[in-house]
Amino acid sequence: MTIALYDREQVDRLLDYPGCIAAMRDAMRSLSEAGKTQPLRQVIRVSDMATMGLMPGNLPAIGRFGAKLLSIAKDPARPGRSRHVGVVVAFSAETGALECIADADAVTAIRTACATAAATDALARHDARVLAVFGTGLQAETHIRALSHVRDIERVLLWGRSFDTATTLAARLSAEFSVAVEAVADGRRAAEQADIICTVSGSPEPILLGDWVRPGTHVNLVGSSFLGPVEVDSALVAAGRYIADYRPGVLAQAAELAVARDAGIVTDDHVVGEIGEVHTGIIAGRENPGQITIYKSLGHIVQDLAAAAYVHARAISESSAA
Incomplete structure (x- = not known):
């Protein structure tokens, strides 16, 4: 099985702001239209230094389900701040196959701001x-x-x-x-x-x-x-x-x-x-x-899945055009 992996550099390059804003608008519209209950974020205290975050869910509109897994730890280099390390894992709802894994910190940084931008526009x-x-x-x-x-x-x-x-x-x-x-x-x-x-x-x-x-x-x-x-x-x-x-x-x-x-x-x-x-x-x-x-x-999580799907689609398009 071949799994597409997208690191921070690739996410930063492929997840452009105009495209991500449109993807966030569509994702949030689909979330509300579906009327389907989604699991809430789970936060698990691992130690005094670290916390695990888990966000599972699905986005039927684009045929994806998956989860975001995060480690949130205190950053010794920045007192009072934390660092986030993790992945977004996206599966195909049609086949059940693992489609791609993307750097969660990079995805979150851009998709959060783009979701805010879509909301601000409205x-x-x-x-x-x-x-x-x-x-x-x-x-x-x-x-x-x-x-x-x-x-x-x-x-x-x-x-x-x-x-x-x-x-x-x-x-x-x-x-x-x-x-x-x-x-x-x-x-x-x-x-x-x-x-x-x-x-x-x-x-x-x-x-x-x-x-x-x-x-x-x-x-x-x-x-x-x-x-x-x-x-x-x-x-x-x-x-x-x-x-x-x-x-x-x-x-x-x-x-x-x-x-x-x-x-x-x-x-x-x-x-x-x-x-x-x-x-x-x-x-x-x-x-x-x-x-x-x-x-x-x-x-x-629908924002993460939409962003990961967008990154994956752009990567495939670039590969096909090469």
């Missing part, structure tokens, strides 16, 4: 031009790249817990992009000027407060993917039209929602639906220009 105001990013890791970089494909971003405000790190990243991205990327020491200042905000930090405590967010802003909550880290306060959760990537997952594992719910500020009904339902037109996204909209991204 929820943000069309005239949104200023982007604020809270966080300075890899997801900050990929989100800036991805969102530039769905809105004419004229300015990026970058906040991080380390202003020096934010300054270094802003300088590098400003040199790479035609848009100005500015490091900001004051998170409130960044939020008050933004049309779109992405939190990609995984902070254990709120770094973005509801009082800072202007009417009409779209907010992507991305950095916390399990019960624990809380990137925004309950006031912001309550203030926004709250859209989930996958509703059962968000109800069970979205930390910011859980805190607001436990405080009696919101109920499960605050989650008005899934982004796939917005993509299909089943529910409205933004209802008026002054509304705050929120997209909660936990990440879902």
